[in-house]
Amino acid sequence: MVYFLLPALLVYTLFFIVPIIDSIRLSFYNADGLIVKEFIGWENFQKLFTQFPFQERLVNAFFNNLKFFLIVTGLQNFLGFVFAYLITRQLWGTTFVRKISFLPTTLSVLVVGFLFKLILNPVFGVFDKLLEFLGLAGLIRPWLGDPATALPVLAIVVSWQFMGETILFYTAGLDNIPTEMIEAAKIDGVNQLQMIRYIVIPYIMPIIGIVTILIFIGDFTQFDIVYAMATTQGNPVYATDLFGSLFYRAAFITPVRGGWGIGMGAAVSTVMSMIVFLGVFAWLLFFKALKKLEY
Numbered sequence: 001m002v003y004f005l006l007p008a009l010l011v012y013t014l015f016f017i018v019p020i021i022d023s024i025r026l027s028f029y030n031a032d033g034l035i036v037k038e039f040i041g042w043e044n045f046q047k048l049f050t051q052f053p054f055q056e057r058l059v060n061a062f063f064n065n066l067k068f069f070l071i072v073t074g075l076q077n078f079l080g081f082v083f084a085y086l087i088t089r090q091l092w093g094t095t096f097v098r099k100i101s102f103l104p105t106t107l108s109v110l111v112v113g114f115l116f117k118l119i120l121n122p123v124f125g126v127f128d129k130l131l132e133f134l135g136l137a138g139l140i141r142p143w144l145g146d147p148a149t150a151l152p153v154l155a156i157v158v159s160w161q162f163m164g165e166t167i168l169f170y171t172a173g174l175d176n177i178p179t180e181m182i183e184a185a186k187i188d189g190v191n192q193l194q195m196i197r198y199i200v201i202p203y204i205m206p207i208i209g210i211v212t213i214l215i216f217i218g219d220f221t222q223f224d225i226v227y228a229m230a231t232t233q234g235n236p237v238y239a240t241d242l243f244g245s246l247f248y249r250a251a252f253i254t255p256v257r258g259g260w261g262i263g264m265g266a267a268v269s270t271v272m273s274m275i276v277f278l279g280v281f282a283w284l285l286f287f288k289a290l291k292k293l294e295y
Contacts, residue, residue, distance in 0.1 A: 020273060023266045023269045023270060023273070024266070024270050024273075025266075026262055026263055026266035027044055027045070027263060027266035027267040027269070027270045028040065028041055028042070028044070028263075029044075029263045029266075030043070030044075030261070030263050031261035031262040031263035031264070032255065032261060033254055033255055033259065033261060033262070034251075034252075034262050035262075036262060036263065040263075044263050044264050044266075044267040045267055045271075047264065048264065048267050048268065048271065054260070054264070057238070057241070057246055058246070058268070058271070060238055060241055061234075061241050061242055061243050061245075061246040062243070062275075064151060064234070064238075064239070064240065064241055064242055065219065065220050065222075065242050065243055067151060067155075068151060068154070068155050068158075068219055068222070068242060069215065069216060069219040069220065071151075071152055071155035071156070071159070072155045072158055072159050072215055072219055073212060073215050073216075073219075075155070075156065075159035075163075076159050076162065076163055076166045076211070076215060077166065077208065077211060077212065077215075079159070079163060079166075080163055080166030080167050080169075080170055080211070081166075081170050083097070083101065083163070083167050084166075084167045084169075084170030084171040084173075084174055085170070085174060085196070085200070087101075087167070087171055088171060088174040088175060098167075098171065101163065101164045101167045101168075102164035102165070102167070102168060103164065104160060104161045104162075104163070104164055105161060105162055105163075105164040105165055107161065109158075109161065109224035109225055109228065110224055110227070110228045112157060112161050112225075112228075113157065113224065113225050113227070113228025113229040114228055114229075116153075116157045116229065117144065117228065117229050120143045120144055120153065122140075122142050122143075122145070127143070128140045144229060144230065144235075144236075145235075145236055146236070147236050147237055147239035150230060150235070150236060150239045150240045151239055151240050153229075154225050154226065154229055154230065154240055157225060157229070158219075158222070158225050162218070165211075165214075166211055169207050169210065169211050170204065170207060170211070172207075173203070173204035173207040174200065174204065177199070177200065177203050177204075181199060181203075182195070182199070185199055205287065205290060205291060206287070206291070208287070209283065209284075209287035209290075212283060212287075213280055213283050213284070216276070216279050216280065216283060217276055217280065219242075220242075220243060220272065220275060220276050220279065221243070221244055221272065221276065222242050222243075222244050223242070223244030223245055223247075223248060224244075226240055226241070226242055226244065226245040227245065227248075230245075232245050232248050232249050232253070233245075233249070234246070243268065243271075243272040243275075244272075246268055247265055247268045247269050247272060248265075250264050250265040250268050251264070251265020251266065251268070251269070252265070
């Protein structure tokens with residue numbers, strides 16, 4: 001068994017573990033762009049947490065990531081569960097929905113971002129034209145140019161693209177609920193809301209945990225959608241700046257254009273990795289505690 005796992009373990013170590021360790025190493029060095037210089041210890045982290053503009057950009061990215069995660073989690077968990085529940089009820093058209101629901105997930109994030117950027121264009125975008133046609137012209141606004149709407153728009157786009165994964169997970173969980181349990185509940189006069197509250201949700205709670213953790217990891221390492229729809233600057237005025245875009249800008253943009261050097265970029269990456277690690281650990285404890293409460 002160990003020999004069969006060895007190739008996958010080697011690939012995982014080479015392309016995941018080694019880059020993380022090397023990133024942590026680089027975070028303790030000073031750098032001019034991509035040129036690593038002398039060892040400076042914790043100085044990069046001190047700048048990141050105490051000095052302007054490093055602290056401001058880091059705190060802004062953290063709260064943007066948190067808001068982004070909450071929106072995506074709410075949309076994907078709620079709508080994904082609703083669609084999965086309807087699909088498993090064997091209603092008309094559910095077979096077709098089951099087949100196409102995963103289609104957006106197969107698309108590139110860059111392609112999806114560029115497509116929605118065209119749809120939301122304030123000059124020729126289809127979305128504003130549709131609102132105008134429906135008599136809702138008062139709702140029209142620069143969706144990607146307004147700091148109040150830019151981040152929620154990106155979260156909605158990501159939720160739409162990866163909704164198929166959530167539906168797939170929940171559909172598999174719902175299909176595995178014993179039919180005897182469902183039939184017994186119906187005989188006892190349980191309505192649909194009670195069925196969901198007392199039977200379905202407790203039974204698929206482990207899947208809810210898995211989906212939430214996957215969303216958390218994806219959102220706190222998200223970069224592509226910001227790059228495609230809001231540039232690496234996190235426009236407008238850093239309203240869509242996430243950890244991924246902050247890391248890219250800090251590490252790979254030249255100092256002349258505002259880059260911080262590969263050392264500071266590695267420090268941002270290390271902080272991001274620690275938040276993801278601690279967040280996943282906290283979510284595991286949370287869902288484990290929920291499971292104990294149910295029993």
